[in-house]
Amino acid sequence: MWDDVFDVIVVGAGHAGCEASLASARMGCKTALFTINVDKIAEMSCNPSIGGVAKGTVVREIDALGGEMAKNIDETGIQFRLLNRRKGPAVRAPRAQADKEAYRNRMRQIIEHTDNLYVIQQTVDDIIVENGKVKGVITHIGARYRAKAVIVTAGTFLKGKIIIGFDEFEGGRMWEPSANKLSDFYRKHGFRVGRLKTGTPTRIDGRTIDFSKMEEQPGDEPPPFFSFWTRPRKIEQIPCYITYTTPETHEIIRRNLHRSPMYGEKKLITGAGVRYCPSIEDKIVKFPDRERHHVFVEPEGRNTIEFYPNGTSTSLPYDVQVEIIHSIPGLENAKIIRPAYGIEYDFIDPTHLYPTLETKQIKGLFNAGQINGTTGYEEAAGQGIVAGINAALYAKGSDERFVPGRDEAYIGVMIDDLVNKGVREPYRLFTSRAEYRLLLRYDNADLRLAKYGYKFGLLTKEQYERVEKKYSLVKVFISKLKEIKLKPEVINPVLEKEGSTPLKESILCYQILKRPEVKLEEILKLIEFDVGEDDEKLIKEALEEAEIEIKYEGYINRQLEDVKKFRKIENIKIPEDFDYDSVPISTEEKQKLKEAKPLTLGQASRLEGIRPSSISVLAIYINKHKASKEDKSA
Template sequence: MWDGVYDVIVVGAGHAGCEAALAAARMGCKTALFVINSDRIAEMSCNPSIGGVAKGTVVREIDALGGEMAKNIDATGIQFRILNKKKGPAVRAPRAQADKYAYRERMKRVIEETDNLDVVQQIVDDIIVEDGKVKGVVTHLGAKYGAKAVVVTAGTFLRGKIIIGFEEFEGGRMWEPAANKLSSFYERHGFRVARLKTGTPVRIDGRTIDFSKMERQDGDEPPPFFSYWTEPKEIEQIPCWLTYTTPETHRIIRENLHRSPMYGECKLITGVGVRYCPSIEDKIVKFPDKERHHVFVEPEGRNTVEFYPNGTSTSLPYDVQEQIIHSIPGLENAKIIKPAYGIEYDFVDPTHLYPTLETKLIRGLFNAGQINGTTGYEEAAGQGIVAGINAALYAMGKDERFVLGRDEAYIGVMIDDLVNRGVREPYRLFTSRAEYRLLLRYDNADYRLAKYGYKFGLLTREQYERVKRKYETVKVFIEKLKEIKIKPSESPVEIKETKSAYELLKRPEVKLEDILKVVPVKVSVDDEKLLREILEEVEIEVKYEGYIKRQLEEVRRFRKLENVKIPKDFDYDVVPISIEEKQKLKEMKPLTLGQAARLEGIRPASIPILSIYIEKWKRGEFREKT
């Protein structure tokens, strides 16, 4: 019956699909990665960069779990920076400009060289389900492949439609076919399917750009790499450039809004777009008083002349695109290589998912990435590694589930938001979404998550031991700072009496490097990179000790609800709460009392009542009566 049999099948090879397939295969599952075009694995369809505020922390979290994204960008990046360096550690984040062609080539090579992992270039048209469980997939060639678990990471390909002005054609991205049949599978099985919209700017020939009219932006030295396992090295960093739109740009857009597929009479675009990364025409309409908007001109690689004018995404007609580009300083004579376009696609309501990213309607079926209504490579990859781990656990017949809490990772915040609240627009991560963001810093992702990467076999013992050694050294270092006394004559700042180095470091104006110049602290660490990480961690832990303790106390209260598991067979009808609340709980199927408390429509006063009845149910009181 089967043309191939696997433990796990992953549908789609974008950033979510790559992490899901690698995680499942590295955990020992026989895995297949189905792709439409195997030469476009890990394609950067839009912005050629990785990281940013909150997003950069997600990449670090993926790395701490044993994923590939951080190592891939470190090996292929052309510029590295830390954003918000002058602000607090909760909002600092790494960002890298990518060589998009080298990025996808390296990821493809990693996938091809991974044991237990096959690449299959076929379009998945249907998923086989028996008795409410996944059994396999059917491709456009009629081939059938069996699987215990299936992870769908379809990106923008589900009924994808590309739009330029009033011209439209099918496509998952430019020059690639859409996956038009898989949406029907979800609709047949009772999933809510809706439309979202995104887009991308033109690509321009760098030889026709006048960089003298732009502001140069260089990377940091030494380059701040993403992965905890990347060794320090020198690289030639390539600058990015900053310019701005002009009143002429805004005039051109306003005078051509009638030709926009979003604002014109013939509205071809009906899906909801990305609020925090809007098209240029959206910016002009929604912010009419703003005199100019940023345009970041970014190289797409070391061996290409293509540049990406970040901030000029549009679906206006091609002739208008040319006028817009030529109205921007430095781009007056720029030649367009590739046109900008908008794209509409289907997504599946993520409230159909458990926090494991397994669907509630079909056992063994997992969704990850843009199919869940998110936007961004990092958000997709974060979901991908969680789905891949859980699909592997399911395929191996283990009862264990991998769920990250809101207090453990930005990935946990994102998934919790998706499965409990759903999306009305493409979801993007921000630091403001995390209640415990001072605990979820980019520097300590290894402390938070390496234990899981090691547990699931995605990190080696040597890697995990390095993490343990790092944080044991941090503790010892802090204790030494408490013991060291600094006299007023030795202090880097004015003090009236002798104080400990620990007390001095708490001052905002005092840096750890200032103290170490006065009283060097000996640490038995030969690894220079590890030593830098330790020093960074020590400074943050000391300076923000009070805030960190406060957030840890909040987490302890939060965990009380999270630790109350709701039995799978729990009958909400026995609980004296409103009918509407019962309906919501039955539909959403929360795993814990904490998750139930975060559902829209559940009153705070109902949570203590629900807690009492869960405990009664666990004691068997209601079942004995029935």
């Protein structure tokens, strides 16, 4: 009856599918990774880059959990930068430009050499369900594969439709077929299925670009790598470039809006697009007063002539694309290798999910990535590793589940937003979405999440001990800085140089470091400070942590107090058999709670339309319910 039997099946080998399948296999589950094309595992369909504000922190969180994305970009990156270096630590984040082909090839190699993980090139058309539980999948050639858990990470492939002007054709990505039957499975089982839209720019022949008309953007030295486990090393970094659109660009677009599949008479695109990464025609329509927009010209790899004009995504006809590109300084004679296009695809309403990313309708079925309405490689990978961990726990028969909290990870913020609020447009992470962003920094992701990576077997004992050692050193360094005093004649030259008020009396290093303009590296030049003979990278990271904790101590403590209050209701679990009809709240609120099936009182409080007063009443009735059950068992 079955062609093969697995513990976990992952459908789709994009960034979510890679992290999900690796987590599951590394946790000891026999795992199958299904893909339409093995050669496109971990394909960067759009911008060949990893990281950015909030997104870079997510990559560090994946790394702290034992995922692969950070290590993969460190090994295949061609340029590394730390964004917002001059701003506060809550908004700093690493970003790297990838060698697109190398990134894909290395991830495939890792997957192919991971124990318990098997790659199968077939399209999954249907999922077998019996008595409300997943039993396996059926592929386009009629093969049947059994599994205890299935994770769907279909990206933009569900009924994917590519649009260039008024021409449209099926595809999950340019030149790749769409998956047209799997969305029907979701509809049949009562899931709400919607349409979203994204797009990508042209790809340009680098030999035809005049870089002298652009601003060069080099990488940082030394390169700020992503992974906590990557050793420092020198690499040859490749520059990116900045240019701008012109009034001529804007006029070309306005003149051709009637030919746009979004704005023309023939509206082929109806799905909501990405608000914070709009197409170039969207920018011109929505920001008519802007005289120019950034265009980041970025290389696609070390061994290719292709460049990516980031900021010029469009679905306008090809002849208009050529005009647009030629109106931009430095691209006047540029030759287009690949056309830009828009793509519409099906997604599944993420409010159908528990925070574990398991569906509420079908046990053992998990969704991760763009199928949940998100956009971005990092958001997909973050969901992928959480789904992979939970699917593995489910397949093993464990009652334990992994749900990172809003106070623990950006991944937790994202998943909580998705399952409680749903999406009306592609969801993208920003630091502003996190209430506790000073606690959720890129530098301390290991402190927050390595304990889970180690617990689930995704980090080694040596890796976890390194994290423990690092934060032990942080405490030691802070303690030392609280003991050492600086005399005015020693510290005042530094203060005067930084434009800071000079001192008349001696001061502790700890106290002077609270001044924003004073840097720890300057203090260390003035004092005898034994950092030991440990790993140089570990020392550097520990000193960075110590400086942040000292400078932002007041703010951090305030957020920790807020977290304590948050945890009071977040930790109150709602029993599975709780009867919402017994609670004196509005009928509408009861319906929303029944449909959402929140796991905790905190999750219930974040549902749209649930009043704070109703949460207080709900808490009382939950306590009554629990007390009643205890009395009966006694």
